[in-house]
Amino acid sequence: LSTLPSESGWLSKKLYKYQGFWHNARQLQGVISCQKYFQPQDTDILLVTTPKSGTTWLKAILFSLVNRTHFKPTKGDHPLLTNNPHTLVPFLELKLYIDGQTPDLSSFASPRLFSTHLPYVSLPKSIQDSKCKLVYLCRNPKDIFISLWAFTNKLRLQEMGTNSIEQVFEKFCEGVSLYGPFWDHMLSYWNESLKNPDKIYFLTYEEMKEQPNLHLRKLADFLGCPFSTKEVEEGMVDDMLDICSFDNMSNLKVNKEGKLPSGESNNAFFRNGKVGDWKNYLTMEMVERLEKICEEKLVGSGLKF
């Protein structure tokens, strides 16, 4: 376990390197508790992401997908209309396993849906050994970076003031960000998904944006709950995408005004939800540097952005 001084932390908190990845203290406690105590069930579904790759969106999509027989996406009482996706699909290490105690998960109906930012190396061995399924969502690192910079500044704003883009960029490129280095995070899941495609479904934010209907149907197939012909004909896939769309979700009262128990405003998870917004912020030098890192780190992997 190595540490970095507080000024290196994105939220002015000390960062710790554990199993090759950076965490703040709260997060690290959760990671270790989760590794010790989480017991997966074979029917569990785990959404894995690096921060800011579209977790909130995929949580909403997976929730509506696996609960579609109870909650029709067109019904006015759908839980997504009054709950933030992070409440419906909790993070293992950031929500359930935070205070060193084992949470009571008995109220979760099967298939249980959880999410995590854990790197593959830190996943509890029991997850790797069980039949539970993993959906890994990643995103173009340039957009992840901008989203992360904007998000942390929004959270820091009142307490500590903002970080400049240059400051944060430097750290990001050095691999110092929460759950970073981002390239190691992505690559480990990418490689595992190639070895074990029935267990890990690897998806990008960009693919999902470009062909949401196709990818939602593929996700349903992977999770063993394919859409029936009748559901497709009745427009169920598009209805689900509509309720989970950025426009719909970001305009809901719960997401405009609500807060998570951990204190973050729900609206911090909705900025503009676009592909390629990095073009409005990054200089040519920054773009070249990040592209060079990705080229070097991802070479030979088949993973490209």
Ligand code: A3P
């Ligand atoms: P931007 O900051 O680029 O807008 P995460 O959920 O992993 O924290 O990622 C947040 C990013 O996903 C933000 O990206 C946010 O706007 C975007 N996002 C949130 N909800 C979304 C939705 N329903 N559809 C598309 N993107 C969404």
